Amino acid sequence: MQEVAVYFLHGLAYAGLLFLVSSGLTLVFGMMNVLNFAHASFYMLGAYFAYSLLVYTGNFWLALVVSPMALFVLGALVERFLLRKVHELGHLHELLLTFGLAYIIQEGVKWLWGTNPQAMAIPSFLAEGVNIFGVTYPVYRLFVFGLAVALGLLMALALYTTRVGIIVRAAVDDHDMVSALGIRVPLVFMGVFAFGAALSGFAGVIAGPLLTVFPGMAHTILVDAFVVIVVGGMGSLGGAVLASFIIGELQSFGVILFPKFSLALIYMLMALVLVVRPEGLFGERQ
Amino acid sequence: QGVIKLAVMEPLSGTFKDIGDRYLEGVQYAAEVLNAKGGINGKKVEVIPVDTEVKPDVATRKATKLLLQDEVRHFCGGTGSSVGGAMSQLVEQHNALFFSYGMDAASLTGDKCSRNFFRPSCNTDTHSYALAQWVADKGMQKVICIAQDYSFGKEATAAFVKKLKQLNPKAEILGEIYHPLGNKDFAPYVSQIISSGAEIVFTPNWGNDLTLLLKQAKPMGLKAKFACYYLNDENCITAVANDEAVIGSIASETYMLSIPLEANKEFIEGFKKAKGYYPAWLRGKAYIAVMFWAEALKKAGNDKVDDVIKAWEGLTYDGPAGKWVMRACDHQAQVPIWMAEMVAQNPYFKHAFVGPATAIPADKIGVPCEETGCKMKK
Amino acid sequence: MILEVKDLHSYYGKSHVLQGVEFSMKAGQVVCLLGRNGVGKSTTLKSIMGLVQPRRGKVLFQGRELSGKAPFEIARLGVGYVPEERRIFKSLTVMENLLIGVKAPRQTKGIGAWTVEQVFDSFPILAERRHHKGGRLSGGEQQMLTIARTLMGNPDLLLVDEPTEGLAPMVAAGVLRMLATIKAAGVTTLMVEQNYRAAFELGNSFHIMSKGRIVFRGNAEELLAAEDVRMKYLEV
Amino acid sequence: MKGKGSLLRWFWPLVAVAVLVALPAILPRYQLRLVNEALIFSLFAVSYNLLLGYAGLLSFGHAMFFGVGAYTTGLLAGKGAAMPFFGALALATLVTTLVGFAVGVLLLRVRGTPFALLTLAFNALFYAIAIKWSDLTGGDDGLKLFRPAIDVGITQLNTNAHSVFYYITLLVVGVTLLYCWYFTRTSMGRTVLLMRENEERLRFVGYNTSVSRLILFTFTGSLAGMAGSFYALFFSFVSLEAISIDMTTRVLLMTFIGGTGHFLGPVLGAGVYIYLQDFLSDLTDRWPLIMGVLFILIVLFAPGGLSGIIRSATGFFVRQDNAKG
Amino acid sequence: MAILEIRDIFKDFDGLRVLTGISLSVEERERFAVIGPNGAGKTTLFNIVSGKFRPSSGTVMYDGDEITRAPMHQRNRRGLSRSFQITNVFQNLSVFDNVLAGVCSHAGLRYNLLRRPHRNQSLCRRTEEILEEVGLWEFRQTLARELAYGQQRALELAITLSTEPRLVLLDEPTAGMSRQETEEAIRMVRRVTERMACMIIEHDMNVVFSLAERIAVLHYGMILACGRPEDIRQDQRVKDAYLGEQGS
Ligand SMILES: Nc1ncnc2c1ncn2[C@@H]1O[C@H](COP(=O)(O)OP(=O)(O)OP(=O)(O)O)[C@@H](O)[C@H]1O
Ligand SMILES: Nc1ncnc2c1ncn2[C@@H]1O[C@H](COP(=O)(O)OP(=O)(O)OP(=O)(O)O)[C@@H](O)[C@H]1O
Ligand SMILES: [Mg+2]
Ligand SMILES: [Mg+2]
Numbered sequence A: 001m002q003e004v005a006v007y008f009l010h011g012l013a014y015a016g017l018l019f020l021v022s023s024g025l026t027l028v029f030g031m032m033n034v035l036n037f038a039h040a041s042f043y044m045l046g047a048y049f050a051y052s053l054l055v056y057t058g059n060f061w062l063a064l065v066v067s068p069m070a071l072f073v074l075g076a077l078v079e080r081f082l083l084r085k086v087h088e089l090g091h092l093h094e095l096l097l098t099f100g101l102a103y104i105i106q107e108g109v110k111w112l113w114g115t116n117p118q119a120m121a122i123p124s125f126l127a128e129g130v131n132i133f134g135v136t137y138p139v140y141r142l143f144v145f146g147l148a149v150a151l152g153l154l155m156a157l158a159l160y161t162t163r164v165g166i167i168v169r170a171a172v173d174d175h176d177m178v179s180a181l182g183i184r185v186p187l188v189f190m191g192v193f194a195f196g197a198a199l200s201g202f203a204g205v206i207a208g209p210l211l212t213v214f215p216g217m218a219h220t221i222l223v224d225a226f227v228v229i230v231v232g233g234m235g236s237l238g239g240a241v242l243a244s245f246i247i248g249e250l251q252s253f254g255v256i257l258f259p260k261f262s263l264a265l266i267y268m269l270m271a272l273v274l275v276v277r278p279e280g281l282f283g284e285r286q
Numbered sequence B: 001q002g003v004i005k006l007a008v009m010e011p012l013s014g015t016f017k018d019i020g021d022r023y024l025e026g027v028q029y030a031a032e033v034l035n036a037k038g039g040i041n042g043k044k045v046e047v048i049p050v051d052t053e054v055k056p057d058v059a060t061r062k063a064t065k066l067l068l069q070d071e072v073r074h075f076c077g078g079t080g081s082s083v084g085g086a087m088s089q090l091v092e093q094h095n096a097l098f099f100s101y102g103m104d105a106a107s108l109t110g111d112k113c114s115r116n117f118f119r120p121s122c123n124t125d126t127h128s129y130a131l132a133q134w135v136a137d138k139g140m141q142k143v144i145c146i147a148q149d150y151s152f153g154k155e156a157t158a159a160f161v162k163k164l165k166q167l168n169p170k171a172e173i174l175g176e177i178y179h180p181l182g183n184k185d186f187a188p189y190v191s192q193i194i195s196s197g198a199e200i201v202f203t204p205n206w207g208n209d210l211t212l213l214l215k216q217a218k219p220m221g222l223k224a225k226f227a228c229y230y231l232n233d234e235n236c237i238t239a240v241a242n243d244e245a246v247i248g249s250i251a252s253e254t255y256m257l258s259i260p261l262e263a264n265k266e267f268i269e270g271f272k273k274a275k276g277y278y279p280a281w282l283r284g285k286a287y288i289a290v291m292f293w294a295e296a297l298k299k300a301g302n303d304k305v306d307d308v309i310k311a312w313e314g315l316t317y318d319g320p321a322g323k324w325v326m327r328a329c330d331h332q333a334q335v336p337i338w339m340a341e342m343v344a345q346n347p348y349f350k351h352a353f354v355g356p357a358t359a360i361p362a363d364k365i366g367v368p369c370e371e372t373g374c375k376m377k378k
Numbered sequence C: 001m002i003l004e005v006k007d008l009h010s011y012y013g014k015s016h017v018l019q020g021v022e023f024s025m026k027a028g029q030v031v032c033l034l035g036r037n038g039v040g041k042s043t044t045l046k047s048i049m050g051l052v053q054p055r056r057g058k059v060l061f062q063g064r065e066l067s068g069k070a071p072f073e074i075a076r077l078g079v080g081y082v083p084e085e086r087r088i089f090k091s092l093t094v095m096e097n098l099l100i101g102v103k104a105p106r107q108t109k110g111i112g113a114w115t116v117e118q119v120f121d122s123f124p125i126l127a128e129r130r131h132h133k134g135g136r137l138s139g140g141e142q143q144m145l146t147i148a149r150t151l152m153g154n155p156d157l158l159l160v161d162e163p164t165e166g167l168a169p170m171v172a173a174g175v176l177r178m179l180a181t182i183k184a185a186g187v188t189t190l191m192v193e194q195n196y197r198a199a200f201e202l203g204n205s206f207h208i209m210s211k212g213r214i215v216f217r218g219n220a221e222e223l224l225a226a227e228d229v230r231m232k233y234l235e236v
Numbered sequence D: 001m002k003g004k005g006s007l008l009r010w011f012w013p014l015v016a017v018a019v020l021v022a023l024p025a026i027l028p029r030y031q032l033r034l035v036n037e038a039l040i041f042s043l044f045a046v047s048y049n050l051l052l053g054y055a056g057l058l059s060f061g062h063a064m065f066f067g068v069g070a071y072t073t074g075l076l077a078g079k080g081a082a083m084p085f086f087g088a089l090a091l092a093t094l095v096t097t098l099v100g101f102a103v104g105v106l107l108l109r110v111r112g113t114p115f116a117l118l119t120l121a122f123n124a125l126f127y128a129i130a131i132k133w134s135d136l137t138g139g140d141d142g143l144k145l146f147r148p149a150i151d152v153g154i155t156q157l158n159t160n161a162h163s164v165f166y167y168i169t170l171l172v173v174g175v176t177l178l179y180c181w182y183f184t185r186t187s188m189g190r191t192v193l194l195m196r197e198n199e200e201r202l203r204f205v206g207y208n209t210s211v212s213r214l215i216l217f218t219f220t221g222s223l224a225g226m227a228g229s230f231y232a233l234f235f236s237f238v239s240l241e242a243i244s245i246d247m248t249t250r251v252l253l254m255t256f257i258g259g260t261g262h263f264l265g266p267v268l269g270a271g272v273y274i275y276l277q278d279f280l281s282d283l284t285d286r287w288p289l290i291m292g293v294l295f296i297l298i299v300l301f302a303p304g305g306l307s308g309i310i311r312s313a314t315g316f317f318v319r320q321d322n323a324k325g
Numbered sequence E: 001m002a003i004l005e006i007r008d009i010f011k012d013f014d015g016l017r018v019l020t021g022i023s024l025s026v027e028e029r030e031r032f033a034v035i036g037p038n039g040a041g042k043t044t045l046f047n048i049v050s051g052k053f054r055p056s057s058g059t060v061m062y063d064g065d066e067i068t069r070a071p072m073h074q075r076n077r078r079g080l081s082r083s084f085q086i087t088n089v090f091q092n093l094s095v096f097d098n099v100l101a102g103v104c105s106h107a108g109l110r111y112n113l114l115r116r117p118h119r120n121q122s123l124c125r126r127t128e129e130i131l132e133e134v135g136l137w138e139f140r141q142t143l144a145r146e147l148a149y150g151q152q153r154a155l156e157l158a159i160t161l162s163t164e165p166r167l168v169l170l171d172e173p174t175a176g177m178s179r180q181e182t183e184e185a186i187r188m189v190r191r192v193t194e195r196m197a198c199m200i201i202e203h204d205m206n207v208v209f210s211l212a213e214r215i216a217v218l219h220y221g222m223i224l225a226c227g228r229p230e231d232i233r234q235d236q237r238v239k240d241a242y243l244g245e246q247g248s
Helices: A002-032 A039-057 A060-089 A091-113 A139-161 A163-173 A175-180 A185-211 A217-232 A237-257 A265-276 B017-036 B056-069 B081-094 B124-137 B151-167 B187-196 B208-220 B234-240 B262-275 B282-300 B305-312 C041-049 C071-077 C094-100 C116-122 C124-128 C139-151 C169-184 C220-225 C227-233 D002-026 D029-054 D062-076 D085-107 D112-132 D162-183 D187-197 D199-203 D209-235 D245-258 D265-283 D287-301 D305-314 E042-050 E072-077 E095-106 E121-133 E149-162 E179-192 E205-211 E229-234 E236-247
Strands: A129-132 A135-138 B003-010 B044-051 B074-077 B097-100 B142-148 B172-179 B200-203 B225-228 B250-253 B316-319 B322-326 B337-343 B353-360 C003-012 C015-025 C030-034 C056-061 C079-082 C157-161 C188-192 C205-210 C213-218 D150-152 D155-157 E002-013 E016-027 E031-035 E057-062 E080-082 E167-171 E197-201 E214-219 E222-227
Touching: A002 A039, A002 A135, A002 A139, A002 A163, A002 A185, A002 A217, A002 A237, A002 B187, A039 A060, A039 A091, A039 A185, A039 A217, A060 A091, A060 A185, A060 D287, A091 A217, A091 D112, A091 D245, A091 D287, A129 A139, A135 A139, A135 B208, A139 A163, A139 A185, A139 A237, A163 A175, A163 A185, A163 C094, A175 A185, A175 C071, A185 A217, A217 A237, A217 A265, A217 D112, A237 A265, A237 B187, A265 D112, B003 B017, B003 B056, B017 B044, B017 B262, B017 B282, B044 B056, B056 B074, B056 B081, B056 D029, B056 D209, B056 D265, B074 B081, B074 B282, B081 B097, B097 B282, B097 B305, B124 B151, B124 B200, B124 B225, B124 B250, B124 B337, B124 B353, B142 B151, B142 B187, B151 B172, B172 B187, B187 B208, B208 B225, B208 B234, B262 B282, B262 B316, B282 B305, B282 B316, B282 B322, C003 C041, C015 C041, C015 C056, C015 C205, C015 C213, C030 C041, C041 C056, C041 C071, C041 C079, C041 C157, C041 C188, C071 C079, C079 C139, C094 C116, C094 C139, C116 C124, C116 C139, C124 C139, C139 C157, C139 C169, C169 C188, C205 C220, C205 C227, C213 C220, C213 C227, C220 C227, D002 D029, D002 D162, D029 D062, D029 D162, D029 D187, D029 D209, D029 D245, D029 D265, D062 D085, D062 D112, D062 D209, D062 D245, D085 D112, D085 D209, D112 D245, D162 D209, D187 D199, D187 D209, D187 E095, D199 D209, D199 E072, D245 D265, D245 D287, D245 D305, D265 D287, D265 D305, E002 E042, E002 E197, E016 E042, E016 E197, E016 E222, E031 E042, E031 E205, E042 E080, E042 E167, E042 E197, E072 E080, E080 E149, E095 E121, E095 E149, E121 E149, E121 E179, E149 E167, E149 E179, E179 E205, E197 E205, E205 E229, E214 E229, E222 E229, E222 E236, E229 E236
Parallel strands: B003 B044, B003 B074, B074 B097, B142 B172, B142 B200, B200 B225, B225 B250, C030 C188, C030 C205, C079 C157, C157 C188, E031 E197, E031 E214, E080 E167, E167 E197
Antiparallel strands: A129 A135, B250 B337, B316 B322, B337 B353, C003 C015, C003 C056, C205 C213, D150 D155, E002 E016, E002 E057, E214 E222
């Protein structure tokens, strides 16, 4: 019983991380119909920015705040000067653009920061273990999960109670109409894209101390995030929550339950969902 | 008159750049040392770095260019068994020479062995045997293995388990855990290790998979120590960024800074003076291998491939890592493996690093010629 | 003149849909655009709103040039648009649909100064449904919601495209009554309506369109009198 | 009049063929090898473009077919099994055809972005299989193989000779590419275009678009498999690289840099990519970055790729098809 | 004998009931019109007959066989063809290729890997014939998207006819046409549908009354009335619900 609880906790921490990455991805997809391949690259950049900030200032909290802000700006620039340019060429081109961008960021990161995994120091109280369920459990993992929940709640609150949230959700439905109601939709798009980037960057910062900072980190989480949005339903925030949770737990319990298939587990889940409900758990049927 | 061109086939860009760079530094230093003494047989050594990107097709394409356009006959490299396989195939076709100081797959000197390929280094079998020997010597009973889920991880684990069972039939293997290559979250695996109650954890993990395993194990309260293939890596230790997580664990390698031999002390001093940093791990491995190769050239008296092959077979080289013998039957060097416990206080770095090393002699861990599966065409 | 449209030409690809539309409106008026299917009535509204960019001609709203502006800028100047396909936001509740219509504060204060309460007064059924998802409403309710949503922006000029389309006669009558209320509040309305008889009381002026041009202008009596025009352009 | 026209029409193709045939006599061996490699990747890229450019399907999984072709060849021509040259080639192509069919069936229902995502997932799955099933694939160590000699009655052709292998590649790849070009004109090829334009409408004129999608997917898969098979024979070695997402990225870059709007675009792209890689990687370790920037620039400013640029500059790549409007 | 017979069709979209128990039949070579206000479910009915949607319940019989669940392409091959309310052609292909698609399909040349339709004399001739019939012959090399709207509608019709159907469903074939164009369209439809049965949705009463032999009036997903044009024109319920005072 105590074991089960521990594995459950393990799953939660990764699920939290995954949610922070995939929620931005799914939001951007829902609104702009663009599958952003560079989304995970923003996550990686978030981690690297934070790493550099830590090297120079030594202040983790500062990095936690500044790095997502930097990514917000970067995201806004990407949307304004790249994505919007190819918008009229269609989704294929937008997708290819983000793909190329991911490729460049990947190479750029290797160039600027090298290929060695880098460690990020965290405040010492976070580095400890605490005793729960009679076992030692790392505080940092609880911290990650806590942050993810807090951010998820904040986001839901923003999306479901504020005017901006209403606009964002309306623009998912029909953005021409939103524009005709006097709302500057391009700005909203830019904002959402930038916000997604910032969120992803934030996830990168908190992932850094847990998973180290290295050039492969974008790719490893990208595939998982894709699976999350396919399973959850493309464009659905609630779907992202549920799918992140499922995948986090699946990877955790999969280690003991299906050790032979650990590699293919999430693909099998995706295949299953696609057969049973091609539009994803929370997705809308076309 | 003339030079001997030595192409170094390493990843100099991409994910494994850091590995390739360090190997290359070792080779380059060896060339400097040789050239400072007048070269080999009166010819200077010219090092040609080649970026393989760890892609066999890229490696062979570039090597072919060197073979056909630049008349390069000598190649070396240490990263990526697949590059090794492709290269050994290529040099056989063109009758050139390829030697590796790092590619571990036993098959390269086993069923895939080639007359034109030499391995002046250890392989997975000997490396695992050495760790098994150490575990057996310490009388440890409860052992668990965790490895990356691909051919290397499996081979290394299989060899370890086989040897340990031989040496200590009472030892209990509590599990063989395989996780995906490039795994993100080790927490569930660490929990599994903790609940198994193992005394020692065998792991052939490398790169981030090793870093993360060590890093995530500590705050979860794992008490057992790790017996590692690749802990002798200063970059890994800095990335773990927690000395506590590594102290007491075991590193094993053909070369480490703390080898208590006079030749090693000389080598380290010279290297530190020339480069300003220590020739830890890969640099040392590459250096020794190149020096070994140079011995073969000296013995042959020229750098013609056929002569060098003949000369290298059976040659002995007494260097910074002890006495190495190049076996003729499979071109696998018979080398001692050095073991060291990680300690906080060390003369090299501020962070924890290898303590005093002890050797497990080559004859205890070698694989007999008949068992390698090598049928070399002469 | 609150709205002046001069020699407006719009295209969809190569098809020349508006071929020189000209008319103007006084503040407080209700003008009905009539005409058969596909003559360009909706396109006229879209061209004013900036949803279709006219290639030639001018639209002046309160003396300001609209062509070339983005829809949101036009909306912020005080133009409200009710599209013909309803286009409510399906995943938002009725309340949220209304809230989104509240524009950023603009310089000229709108006439009616509509609030949510007022809207609910005028459309009691929407008040009942305020927490329902837009997509679940019936066609008539959706139509009311679309109009109400636009009113929340307090427009000086309302562009309404076939507000009674596809509505049961009773519902349609309700919508027209509501437009009368809006008119009484002083909002200028440009309305496309197929069923002109129903709009007789509401409209100050009737423009008939054919092939992208306005071919007839007149008030209700004039329209009734012009039997030939009606036969040619409107009736079966 | 007609005779003159058709003579002119055949002039450039004939010159091209003559040059290609003469190359072994002109070029140094290494340069010939590069051309050979470019030829193999041309086939791969053309097959990719049949999906991307002609059918409008963005796949991130084309390397799985390439890889399956390569591995099958590796097994057939590896130790033990000594298949004849063309036998190995044909069998590898056949195996990929079957794999293409099976994957195609599973992907029938999805299009657009989910299609792109799922092909990516399938590629990852195949990669995982190649890693795990190391008894068969050699896992990370890869597979060694030997180019089988070809029996021609009295003597044996030594396929290890550069020019011999080059001529074989030229012949087989050339004929296949010729067929691909012909394919775009056959009724099936036209169906692919129609399908991209308006799949729903196509069903209402009596086409079973599931069948046509499946045929296309299988066909492009088998072409990619053939390219993979040649790749294996060319390098005499197969590694995970052949089935990795990296390989998909490679073919995507080639195709897009060359241009998706023209049949020969991907051929141009493959050539440019191989040469740029060879040239740039000697100059700098950062060549992938340069490739990435080139790719982005093309997406942004020249969606027609290099062939599009050449076309608008010189009118050389005269529009022969209406693959792109 | 009826070529098309539909019985008790219901259709829901996520709880929204669009069709409630439609039954009707179309005779061989009959021209049958469906009219009704926007959103009454006319297009939905067409979509069910042509196979784009499955009905929630009810059956569709074609030529004596049940086809309720048959995929669209099979229905088309048996001679059931449709046009679309919103122009739905192959925008980036030439007019000729648009029609050739249907002609090939009818000739069974759909997935052939060896034969080239453009080199097939008889197919090309047949395509040109159809283009002549709808008056698009001069435009055969033009890309479909470059056609004027009315011509696109004609192309829509040409594609529909290209598979030589026995029953065609025309969804507002004259929508968006000028009066003159409409007159021509009526003549054209009359001419080309002589050999086949035809079901038309139209809002233009001119078209409906000059073409249809029988009319069904759809209102809120139900058939309000069904009969000959004269009767429909006089029907009080129809006047109230749809025609309004216009009819009188
Ligand atoms: N997005 C579009 N693309 C191409 N053509 C269009 C588009 N929208 C409308 N059209 C065409 O432009 C013409 C004018 O359309 P418009 O919608 O303005 O007509 P309308 O007078 O409002 O007719 P209705 O009574 O049917 O609403 C029609 O022929 C229509 O088919
Ligand atoms: N795919 C769909 N999903 C949900 N609702 C739909 C769908 N298609 C149609 N509807 C709804 O079904 C109703 C009937 O639509 P339909 O298109 O059949 O009307 P129609 O009679 O053809 O009208 P029109 O004359 O305007 O073409 C409408 O309220 C429409 O919103
Ligand atoms: Mg309209
Ligand atoms: Mg309709």
